[in-house]
Amino acid sequence: MLLYRSAAWFAKGLREYTKSGYESASKDFVPDDLEVQVPGRSFLVTGGNSGIGKATAIEIAKRGGTVHLVCRDQNRAEGARGEIIRESGNRNIFLHIVDLSDPKAIWEFVENFKQEHTLHVLINNAGCMVNKRELTEDGLEKNFATNTLGVYVLTTALIPVLEKEHDSRVITVSSGGMLVQKLNTNDLQSERTAFNGTMVYAQNKRQQVVLTEHWARAHPAIHFSCMHPGWADTPGVRLSMPGFHASMGDRLRSAAQGADTVLWLALAPAATAQPSGLFFQDRKPVPTHLPLARTSSSPAEEEKLIEILEEMAQRFK
Ligand SMILES: NC(=O)c1ccc[n+]([C@@H]2O[C@H](COP(=O)([O-])OP(=O)(O)OC[C@H]3O[C@@H](n4cnc5c(N)ncnc54)[C@H](O)[C@@H]3O)[C@@H](O)[C@H]2O)c1
Numbered sequence: 001m002l003l004y005r006s007a008a009w010f011a012k013g014l015r016e017y018t019k020s021g022y023e024s025a026s027k028d029f030v031p032d033d034l035e036v037q038v039p040g041r042s043f044l045v046t047g048g049n050s051g052i053g054k055a056t057a058i059e060i061a062k063r064g065g066t067v068h069l070v071c072r073d074q075n076r077a078e079g080a081r082g083e084i085i086r087e088s089g090n091r092n093i094f095l096h097i098v099d100l101s102d103p104k105a106i107w108e109f110v111e112n113f114k115q116e117h118t119l120h121v122l123i124n125n126a127g128c129m130v131n132k133r134e135l136t137e138d139g140l141e142k143n144f145a146t147n148t149l150g151v152y153v154l155t156t157a158l159i160p161v162l163e164k165e166h167d168s169r170v171i172t173v174s175s176g177g178m179l180v181q182k183l184n185t186n187d188l189q190s191e192r193t194a195f196n197g198t199m200v201y202a203q204n205k206r207q208q209v210v211l212t213e214h215w216a217r218a219h220p221a222i223h224f225s226c227m228h229p230g231w232a233d234t235p236g237v238r239l240s241m242p243g244f245h246a247s248m249g250d251r252l253r254s255a256a257q258g259a260d261t262v263l264w265l266a267l268a269p270a271a272t273a274q275p276s277g278l279f280f281q282d283r284k285p286v287p288t289h290l291p292l293a294r295t296s297s298s299p300a301e302e303e304k305l306i307e308i309l310e311e312m313a314q315r316f317k
Helices: 002-016 019-028 051-062 074-088 103-116 142-162 176-180 197-218 235-240 242-251 255-267 269-273 299-315
Strands: 042-046 066-071 093-097 121-124 168-173 222-228 278-281
Touching: 002 019, 002 176, 019 242, 019 255, 042 051, 051 066, 051 074, 051 235, 051 255, 066 074, 074 093, 103 142, 121 142, 121 255, 142 168, 142 197, 142 299, 168 197, 168 255, 176 197, 197 222, 197 278, 197 299, 222 255, 222 269, 235 242, 255 269, 255 278
Parallel strands: 042 066, 042 121, 066 093, 121 168, 168 222, 222 278
Antiparallel strands: none
């Protein structure tokens, strides 16, 4: 089954996730959708110092939004902040140094953040594909800690902050790679089978889709979406998938093309005309399962994921 899913997914990717896929999809875009100015609105972009996150932050800054960059590394974050200010002329760019694989640090960050700032849009962009099984200081598998638990804790902690504002949104940058995985809550720390970083990443990205659907049901005052950016040429892809990066070459999208749907979901009035909780690709909601792939999960299994994450999140509070 995994072989079928992977082959069907890769064929789809070659048609849709590449630069030519973007160029073809973009013929249906409404250009005015991103002709907006957003002074007075604030946007938090995780991993905003690199790749898709930086491209997103630059475009928001150009439209007058206040941007909060949440990054791990002070030097790289300061470099990106300077670049965003130079490119946009907008000085309302704030830096917050947080390791998103450290749930305790995330709770502490939000406690401080909400004393000083408001937030209209959260963009869960940071993500990683670590190809060897590595544990954080808390003993959590690194991909899970960053891509799933970190996203859960940050979003949960910020929901009360977002609920205070008009037109608040949460966008989670998932991946089309999740299409090859069925939700599995039995091995969240990847202890039970041979470790495959690509599949662990894809499982985490599936978990993000399930979380987005859950949040949309639970918090109707906020508009939640998740999305696939396509295959974009970013430092992350170069580092984690060197073979894929080399073989795809200039068929990869630019980081800006990868960021297009993130921006559309964060900025366009048309985005919130769509129901909350959907998965997007190139400004359109798309199915979260491949045909015949048998990746659907039961409500009980999805509930179990939320229960486990909530229990873990509270443990680190
Ligand atoms: N580029 C693609 O083709 C592609 C495809 C599908 C999904 N994505 C997703 O897009 C998002 C952005 O990725 P990218 O391709 O721009 O890669 P990138 O590596 O250039 O950017 C990822 C960012 O996340 C940050 N990050 C990672 N772990 C972190 C941690 N523990 N704490 C704080 N920050 C952390 C990195 O420092 C970096 O700033 C990711 O969620 C990725 O999974 C990318």
